[in-house]
Amino acid sequence: MTDVLPSAVEAIGATPVVRLDRITRGLDGTILAKLDYLNPGGSKKDRVARRIIEEAERVGALKPSQPVVELTSGNTGTGLAIVCGVKGHPFTAVMSRGNSRERARMMAALGAEVVLVDQMPGSIPGRVAGGDLELVEAKARELTAARGAFRADQFHHDGNWLAHRDGTGEELWQQTGGAIDGFADFLGSGGTYAGVTKALKGHDPAIRCFAVEPAGAAVLAGQPVRNPGHPIQGGGYSMSDLAYLRDVPIDGFVQVTGEEAKRAARRLATEEGIFGGFSSGANLAAALQLLQGEMRGRTLAVVMADSGLKYLSTDLWPEC
Template sequence: MKVNDSAIARTGVAVGVLPSALDAIGDTPMVRLDRVTDGVDGTLLAKLEYLNPGGSKKDRVAKRIIQAAEETGALRPGQPVVELTSGNTGAGLAIACAVTGHPFVAVLSRGSSTERARMIAALGAEVVLVDQAPGSVAGRVSGADLALVEKQARLITQSRGAFRSDQFENHHNVEAHYTGTGPEIWAQTGGRLDAFADFVGTGGCLAGVTRALKERDPAIRCFAVEPEGAAVLAGHEVFESHHPIQGGGFGRADLTHLRDVPLDGYLQVTGDEARRASRLLATREGIFAGFSAGANVAAALHLLQHELAGATVAVVIPDSGLKYLSTDLWE
C-alpha cells in the first residue's frame, strides 16, 4: 500500500500514526444490539469501551488523571503512582504510567479475577494483592474487601511518597466521561436517544455521561444500575454483598461523583441476569464482554420491556470478557 511519501520524509512516519497508546484511547464505536433485542420493542445501542488499549472504559479515567496531575505539578517527574483498583483502572494506569515514565503500584483484593492482576503486572506495574475479609467469597469483591485494599493503598502511598490517583474522589474521573464518553454518545446517536443506563462502580462514568447528555437534552433519562441485594444508591438494605458482578456494587451509598447528579431512576439486576446477558452478547452479537456489560444490557432490556418500550437506550460495554475467564461468567 502506498503511503504519503512527503509526510514520511518530514516525520519519519505515515500520516495517521499515533504518538502513543494513550492517543488511541476514546472514540470507541457504537453498535446496535438488534440480535439481543429481537422481539423487543425498542433499540439498544452499545458503546464498545472494551476496545480501548487497556480493555476498558477506565483507560479514559487513567489518562485524564495522570495528564492533569502532571500539568498541575501534583505528580512530579518519575514519582510513583498508587491506586486501589478492582483491575480496570489499574490496567489503564499501568499504560498511562508506562508511557509517561512513572512507576505504578496497583493494590487489588485477592477477590478480583486473576486475569486482571496478571494483565496489570504484564504492563510493567507492581501488583499488591490484599487478602479478603473474613467470610468473603473468592472471586467476588465486597465492600469489606475494598476497605482492606484502601487501607493498604494509603500505607503504600505514604511510605513511598507516591501520588494517589484516588479514582473514587478525583474529579477528573467524571471529567473524562463528561468531555469524552458523553459527547461521543451524543454525536454517534445524532442526539436521537431516550435513555442511558450504567452499572455503578465509582460513579464517574454515569455522572459524566449524565451531565453531558442532559446539558444537550434534559429529557434524556439516566439510570444507575446496581446488583440486586446491594442496591444502596436506591435506598435498599444490603443483603447480598458477595454478588458476582465485579467492579461495582460495593455498598457505598455516598459516592462523591454522584452527588447532585440528576438521575432519573435506579435499576437492579441479579448476578444470573448479568451472566445471561453477557453470554447473549457473545453468542448473538460477537461482543466478548465482562460482567458489568451484562448488567448494563440486562437493565436496558428491562427498560425496553417495561417503562421505555419503543425507546432508544444506550449503554457502555465497560470491559472485555477476557478478564473473566477464571470466573463463573463463562462456565
C-alpha cells in the same frame, strides 16, 4: 503518516457504538452499546487513568518520574499501568485477592507492581464487597505515604467523571446524532454514570438516566443490603455516598441479579459478537428490563465496560 499516533495513550477513547438489533429482535425499542472494552487496556477505565494522570501532571500534583499508587478492581490499574508506563511513572496497583487473576497478571505484564490484599474473613473469592475494598484502601494509603507517591484516587479525583463527560458521554451524543432517550449504567465509583449523564443532559435534559445496581445491594435505591457478595465485578460496592453523584440527577433505579448479568453477557457474546464482562451484561440486562417497561419504544445507550477476556478464569464462560 497523519493517522499515526504518538503512543498507545492517544489510542484511548473514540470507541464504536453498535446497535444490538439481534438481541432486541421482537422487542419495541433500540439498545446502543458503546464498545469501551476495545480500549488499549480492555476497559473504559483507560479513559479515567489518562485524564487523572494528565490532569495531575498539568497542575504539578504529579512530578516527572514520581511513583503512582492506586486501589483498583483491575481495570483502572490496567489503564494506569499503560499510561504510567508510557509517561515514565513507576506504578503500584493495590487490589483485592477477590478480583479475577487475569487482571493482576495483565497489570504485572504491563510493568506495574501488583500488591494483592486478602479479603475479609468469610468473603467469597470473585465477590468483592465494600468491606474488602476498605482493606485495599488502607493498604493503598500506607503505600502512597511510604513511596512519596501520587494517589490517583479514582473515587474522588475529578479526572474520573470528566473523562466520561468529555469522552464517553460526548462521543455517545456525537455518534448517535443525539438520538438517545435513555442511558443505564452499573455503578462502581459512579464516574461513568456522572460524566455521561452530565454530557447527555447538558445536550438534552429530557434524556432519562438510570442507576443500575446489584439486586440485594441496591443502596442508591434506598434498599437494605441483603447480598453484598454479588458476582458483578467492578462495582455494586454498597456505597451510598459516592462523591461523583452529589450533584447528578438519577431518574430511576434498576436492579440486576448476578445470574441475569451473566446470562446477558453470554447473549452479548453469542448473539452480537460482543465479548464483555459481568458489568456489560448487567448494563444490557438493565436496558432489556427498561425496554420492556417504562422505556418501551425508546432508544437506550449502555457502555460495554470491559473485556470478557478478563474473566476467563471465572464461571462467566463455559469450560471447554
